[in-house]
Amino acid sequence: MLFTIAGEKKEYEEGITLDNLIMKEEIDNPEYVTVTINDEFIDKEAFGTTVINEGDAVEFLYFMGGGAN
């Protein structure tokens, strides 16, 4: 099954869930990652039940922030 991650085509098995994809893509610090699929933001609580489909466009966005101290 083909879909895109950050604009690049990737192939994974059918039925892969978002949390499995995060693990297989070896995303560091996943607790700081926001995910969109086809421009829709996915709630963190739904990562384990969200299934990626053929042709989906997945984006991982790291939280960006900091402080002066």
Place this chain on the structure above:
Amino acid sequence: MSDIKIIMKKEDYRTILDHCKKGLPNEACGLLAGTVDGNVKTVTKVYLLTNTDNSNEHFSMDPKEQFAALKDARSNGYGLIGNFHSHPESPSRPSEEDKRLAFDPTFEYLILSLQDIDNPVLKAFKVDKEKNVTIHEIEYI
């Protein structure tokens, strides 16, 4: 200082400076789109984002604005190559929190110090996975 160089238009620098001054007394932030050619990173567009923390000591970017910037950059054939934020009352150097929250070692992290409002200082940093910091030169064109 490493051999990586960032090329930035003077007008983009002024855009960043104006945004950060308008954000005072709070920190301001944004994203940088551009290209990477070997050791040269060229900024092609500056995105001005909202500091959702509304704080003079912290900043957080709005994920929706981040995503919109990413899409716009990509639609123009660029990638996001870095971000910037201001330090209203402290020097241009990554704080411990800045380093802890710098997750992308390929990203440029720019910090504009407005500690001396008449002499703002913008510096670019790389933060590696071990949280070591390297300063990168900025060349203005």
